[in-house]
Amino acid sequence: MESKKIVIANLKMNMTFSEVKKYVEKIRDIHTKRVVFCPSALYIPYFLGYDYSVGIQQIANEDYGAYTGQISSLQAKSLGAVLSIIGHSECRLHLNETDDLINGKVKNALKNKLNVILCIGETMEQRDMLRTDRVLRKQISKGLSGLTTSDLQHVYIAYEPIWAIGTGQVPTNRDIKKTIQFIQKQVSKEFRYEDICVLYGGSVNHKNIKSLSTIEECAGFLVGGASLNPKEISKIIEVAVKE
Ligand code: PGA
Numbered sequence: 001m002e003s004k005k006i007v008i009a010n011l012k013m014n015m016t017f018s019e020v021k022k023y024v025e026k027i028r029d030i031h032t033k034r035v036v037f038c039p040s041a042l043y044i045p046y047f048l049g050y051d052y053s054v055g056i057q058q059i060a061n062e063d064y065g066a067y068t069g070q071i072s073s074l075q076a077k078s079l080g081a082v083l084s085i086i087g088h089s090e091c092r093l094h095l096n097e098t099d100d101l102i103n104g105k106v107k108n109a110l111k112n113k114l115n116v117i118l119c120i121g122e123t124m125e126q127r128d129m130l131r132t133d134r135v136l137r138k139q140i141s142k143g144l145s146g147l148t149t150s151d152l153q154h155v156y157i158a159y160e161p162i163w164a165i166g167t168g169q170v171p172t173n174r175d176i177k178k179t180i181q182f183i184q185k186q187v188s189k190e191f192r193y194e195d196i197c198v199l200y201g202g203s204v205n206h207k208n209i210k211s212l213s214t215i216e217e218c219a220g221f222l223v224g225g226a227s228l229n230p231k232e233i234s235k236i237i238e239v240a241v242k243e
Contacts, residue, residue: 005240006220009227011039026230055083061104073109083115089162099142116155124163152193158222164202180217206235
């Protein structure tokens with residue numbers, strides 16, 4: 001089946017400088033803007049200038065100022081990044097990001113014309129307690145609070161069940177489809193926006209990409225671990241992004 005998804009490679013906090021240089025050599029033949037590499041912010045300049053897009057994994061909620069160690073969406077945009085991942089579960093967990101802070105980051109990115117990938121997802125415990133819908137509803141409602149329909153044209157929601165990230169466990173296609181439809185319904189109900197793009201993330205790899213790509217409701221994939229291997233991410237792109 002013909003599919004034309006987007007693929008976001010979240011390289012997380014990986015690779016030394018010499019490894020990055022080798023990696024960039026190996027992905028230079030990717031000629032589509034529908035693929036976005038998000039390396040450590042330090043390495044963004046080395047990914048620029050090719051035919052794929054480049055994004056940032058994390059931004060602050062202010063443009064500039066006394067925020068030691070942080071990077072703003074204004075800075076990322078001025079360098080050439082096209083999007084920022086916001087609210088990744090690893091940032092919610094390790095950096096104590098709250099929904100309010102995440103909302104501030106979303107608004108700041110949009111103000112600076114950086115597209116947004118808002119990550120949402122439930123833990124296994126929440127899933128077992130049948131709380132997935134409630135958790136997602138809150139993350140959507142708070143994360144997107146105050147956004148207009150024209151803002152929402154620049155927002156993608158990445159549905160990333162926390163129990164699927166880096167574990168090799170993936171929900172069934174049926175479950176992913178159902179959850180994406182739920183997310184779309186919520187955004188439509190609360191924000192009167194019908195066309196929100198929803199991606200899936202969590203243990204996407206070269207073996208399951210063919211099957212995952214058949215989910216029509218899914219606009220693309222956020223790929224972590226599998227994106228560290230240039231051959232594997234190239235295979236994933238080949239299947240998911242047919243241009
Ligand atoms: P994974 O990570 O592909 O390694 O599961 C996905 C993510 O954290 O975005």
